[in-house]
Amino acid sequence: MQMKANNSNSSVLDANKSRRKKKMNKKMVIKQFKVQPKLSSTFESDTVDKLMSAVTDIYAKRSAECSFEELYRSCHSLCTLNKGKLIYDKLYARCDAHLQQMIASVSISVADPRRMDHSQVNLLPQLQSIWNNHRREMDAIRQVFLMLDRTYVRQETNVKSLWQMGIVLLKQHVLQRAQNAFIAENMLANLLRLIESERNGEEIDRELVKTMVMMIAHLGIYKSTFEKALVAASNAYYQSEGHKLIETLTVPDYLQHVMKRLEDEHARCVHYLDHKTQRHLSIAIEQQMMYTHAQRILDKGLVSMCDELLIADLRHLYALLKSVHKITPLKHAFYEYCKQRGLEIVNAGLHEAGGQEEQKQQQQQQQQQAKHDKEMIPKLLAFKKNLDTIISQSFQGHSDFRKIIRNSWENFINQRQNKPAELMAKFVDHQLQTGARGTSEQELEDTLARVMDIFRFVNGKDVFQAFYKKDLAKRLLLNTSASEDAEKSMINRIRKECGQSYASNLENMFKDIDISQDLNEKFRAHWKTTHGDKHVDDDHNVNGDGDSGGGDIEFNIHVLTSGCWPTYNTQPIVLPSSIQSRMSEFSKFYVRVNNGRKLNWTAPLSHCIMAANFPKGRKELVLSAFQACVLMLFNRCNKYKFIELYQATKIDKSELRKTMLSLVKANILLKKNKGMECADDEEFKLNAKYENRLRRVKVNQIQIVETKQELIKTSNKIYLDRQYQIDACVVRVMKARKELVHQQLMAECLKQLRFDAEPKQIKKRIEALIENDYLERDANNNTLYHYKA
């Protein structure tokens, strides 16, 4: 360009001169055209040579003879002269030759069979250096031949840019030459081996791997070949690891290992692999280590993990199983776990009682059973708490798991028919009696709430009610309840759980107690106005002659609505006249206030405090009515025979026997014969040497036998209640179906009834319904029933 510009300038000068001359001479001179500067014939080849030698320099890592600028300009000139193709081709051939040489050098060193074994890994550094060199070289070349890229490559469609050309050449040499096939194979194999050794915990040259991966990526075989191979290798690796470790490691360790593996793979992808590969690797781990072993993991580890409450490990388990969509087996396993553990608790200490076993052994078993039963509810509560923790903290509070808990609990808690409900009532009773002792109100509330949580699963709600009612009655009448607030809150809970009608009976009992208190006040005032002139003595002075009417006694009465309370024995007994007079007075008083009502006296429940003057001092005795009646008799005489006592008191013999034994046990009375037997002619004597360091003595009643009878009574009552439910169910089914085969009817009833009815019970009710003309048997087929509307 510069040269040209000079030329044109000079010609302009010449023109001006000539014009002036023209003016002067008026003579036109025609000059020849200036000859175009001609390139030297060797310019092209020279430049090309220069450039090629520069390339050689680059390859040889020498500094070039000429400056880069000069080289650049040369290339530029050639391009302007449309010699692009020439240079490109030359360059192509040069690169080709160079690469071939380079690769060949690799091949030699690797192909050497003696070094084959441990040189495998050496291949990679060589390739790495080749790649690094190639990159550097191509970079330099590209800079020199920038113009080529910009002009020639752009104009032509089929020609690749220089960089591309380099890659293509490299690819050709590394991958497509038959004699170099081993490089491609070994390269991949070695890479995978490297990654594997890293997985095995060895330190590797991450930089090397990174470069290789980059090269592979540039060669365009990352996805098609490398990734595929890597994933396959990972699968195989984790498969074998999974098989190995599931045998040797404990499940929590195994899970931790899997988590670590996942993290490692993630790190690997961050460091030298493509981030898209991570997904494939994670899947490989999850599939090979979790999916295939899910059942085993659950079989092997779930139980112990739940038992030991390994929240974090369970959380891992949940997350891992969720990612492989294996939650369903987890649910099943969890269900089985709940059921099994629950059954263990519920059935703890249950033995098959054989007929020929010795009675003593049986008794021992019974005692053990009772002990186990006592522990059942606290154990269940603890178990439920654990399960709740596991679900909320490990299983993300998944609603399906809550459902599982409900199902499994309903399943196992009802296995032992009515026992859990009964024990639950007892447990609550115990809590409410001793509640305030040692536990704060909040704790008590908490316990009650948890009991209700379990109660929800119990089918025999009626059983619970019956026992609860019985216990509540005792608490109310004997005033042993720990706190009224707790009682009320318990009733509220029951109402919330079972509805108004279920709890209303219980509420009525409270009402009765309240009303009774009121009534007592009124009656006391009434008594004072009618008998007020008699002497007022604060002492409950009923000793002296028992029938003399006593002094003033404090007299409390509970009026209980029949039907709301458990039924008690109302058999009349002979009471001291002082009591009797008050009783008859109260009856009159009560009937006057509440017209048309009838009072039945229930003696067995009453209790009293009595003062007794023993030779060694005065004591206050807390006694049941029976005990008091018996003791009153001893005011008259020091010695009685059992049969005489029976005649005097008219207390039921078995009750009287218990009463006597309790008094003997308390050392107030002396029994002629030792032992727990009590024949009709047994003699009792007042213990003149009675001593006790307390002023007020509570004489315990003998309970054991009584509770057993009560138990049977309560169960019977429950059965009666259930009878109607069964009837209703049978009729309901038959009304809908009109006619039904026996077995289907039974199945339908068992399905519909909320409690575990025995087939025999249902059958009995069916027969009763036949008898009452609700159903009839088919004339020809005795297993078919018809509904008679």
Add this chain to the structure above:
Amino acid sequence: MANCPNFHGLTKFNTSAKRYTCDICRTRISSYSEAYGCRSCDYDLCKKCYNEKNSKSKSGDSGKLQSLFAKQYADKEDPDIMSEAGMMKFFKDCGVNPESYETLVIAFHIKSTEMGIYDKNEFCKGFAESGCKDVKDIKKVIQDRVRAVQNNLPEYKRFYKWVFHHVKEDEKKKSIPTELAIQLWSLVLAKQKASMKLLDDWIAFCDANKSKDMQAISKDVWEQIFDFLLQTNSIDSYDDAGGAWPVAVDEFVEWMQEKKK
């Protein structure tokens, strides 16, 4: 009156397209025509035979029977019922064993409502309907009836079911005391002993439990036990019929199995 072999009475009906054959003249009764039959015995008569038989058969005479009853059998204190001696005489006249269930068949025949008592009105009405005028007729009818009950199982069962109804104290009662049931079984089922191998065991079982939880026998048990005893030859071949037997039967089976051990 024309009657079926089991004394159910014949009802008038119109034959359908089905084939009916007259049981007397053995000819086919044409379709859609008048006929008389008893469905439970599958006994049909054509109109002609029915009328013939009706006119041939002696019509009963209630008046004669009444005087017969009053003369021979009536209780002196209450002329409306049969006295004890009268009964014995009556049984002898009819050739009936007073110790057997045949006496119940008589009651069955005259549809007696109260056990052990033959009411005059029922007596006269019952025998007059079956065309009786004197003791001879009565004897024949009773012998026919006894035979019918004995040889025809469905009829026997009908009789068996009726017995329960008969011995109940009143209409409202749903069951009979086990004690009574035991007596009745040994009386009524005596003839069936050959086909009811477990009868004695069953009675023993009831006897053992009559003071415990089996104080009464319900109608269902009464009827079902008949089938059960017929079907079951030994406790090993017991068919539980899908568990549909009454609880008493289940308990009986358990009791038997226990006893076997």
